[in-house]
Amino acid sequence: MAERTRKQKIAKERTSTEDTVEAKVSSKGEKLKADLDDLLDEIDEVLETNAEDFVKSYVQKGGQ
């Protein structure tokens, strides 16, 4: 009986640890995505509006 309780307890602990890890990973993943979204919003705002012309006109003389 005592043995069973202990096993159950361990199993319960393990599940709860896994849950926490999963929750952490998923919240970390969400945070990463949110960070990237914020960055991309900002890039969308500042990126040269006519990218094609900008890229075409960016011509340099060769240097060293």
Next chain:
Amino acid sequence: MSIAKVLGIETEYGIIATGVDSSPVTSSSLLINSYVSRFDATIGWDFDAERPGSDARGFSLDDVFPQDIEMSMVNTVLTNGARYYVDHAHPEVSTPECRTASEAVLFDRAGEEIVRQSMDAAKRVLPAGAELVAYKNNSDGKGNSYGCHENYLVSRSTPFGELAALITTHFVTRQVFCGAGKVGSEFEGMPSASVAFQLSQRADFFEEEIGLETTLKRPIVNTRDEPHCDPMKYRRLHVIVGDANMSEIATFLKLGTTAILLAMIEDEQLDNSLVLATPVAAIRHISHDPTLRQKVLLESGKTFTALELQDALCERAERYAEKFGLESVGEEDGKLILRRWREVIEGLKEDPMSMRHVIDWVAKKRIVDGMSERHNLRATDPRLKAIDLQYHDMRADKCLAMRANLETMTNKEDVLAATTTPPDTTRAYFRGMCLKKWPTDVVAANWDSIVFDIGREPLRRVPMMEPLRGTRQLTESLIAQSSSPSELVASLGDQVSSSSFKPTN
């Protein structure tokens, strides 16, 4: 016995003029002149502050400034000991000589700040709506490249052939952490779109293992032998293979890891077991594979990835540090270099994206991939190349690198101070402080000498052939106690010679 790794960086910036018709040489000259005209010191030539730009309204700047005059004029030394000049149609900043990698990072940042202030100054003299914009990158995406060169003091007694053979593996593989990233390929004969994204700006332009060239048939190891110091004792290893970095940690590691490996070579602590069989092909193949899985062949017949080779080099450096210490790169800096080096290697092994706050190519790729996905862009969409270019834009309101949350190791106050104050630790201190104190009496300055006008013939030349003489510790009181260059020259006695330097105008 390894010697102190005095070092510095020279950066050629890309430049474009908007709203005004101007050749790159004229733009570069105007950019630099706009900056230096704010100061009293006009070292080596007379400068008429009123000339640039104010006549330019409505005209091509090239009609106003004949190119040959501008070319010969714009070559100046700043009070922080740096050189600011036009080189091959690009504005170029050479940092002063620094004693450690972290100091060089500060002065590299100061160089960026100087360029930024120059752009603001130029804007004020240009017609409304016109501006000059500088880019801290290394290629225009159309096959034209310009350099970010590093310089390291090395012992003359180390055979150059040996040094070149041993350092090449690092030059080919260090791009995994100091590549600045590039959209597309510029390797001759290879369609741009065949490489969506690569690690390095420069890798496509290297055609030789070793040689003297810097603009054509560029070699991985450059053999220029121009030490700018005592040639019997020293060499200056001139490194042309690197990218200009926006990430401070990347600049720090690029310089720091190279300096440690050079010290190891001087101490005969780097063996030839990691020598590459075909470095020219390897540098490109490594660059073209951002998954970092590309293997390259060693002379021994074994194959490794660039990251595995970096791991092996780092491990050797860690062992070397235990045995020999790191005095040649500065103990404290050395420890930090090793720690950060190990960190980027392990981070890249685990997941390159984990290094997005440290490594330029990773930070740039994250933006490129993110924008591709968000807007469903093809690999050839010009917006992706625009991101690549704009990552390096020196305008704070446009620069994408400044938005990428890159880790920093400098602070703004120190950077601003370093735009006008030299490092304490090398002869750049003496150069910079003399320029500060006697802006009108220094008629010319160079890496290894200063020429003073002491009020009577002839001009006096103070040689500075030892990079670690002329430090604050050695010369602060001498400069403070001298009320004039004449007194300074008298105190230096026999070390001073007469000079036949003739100002150009």
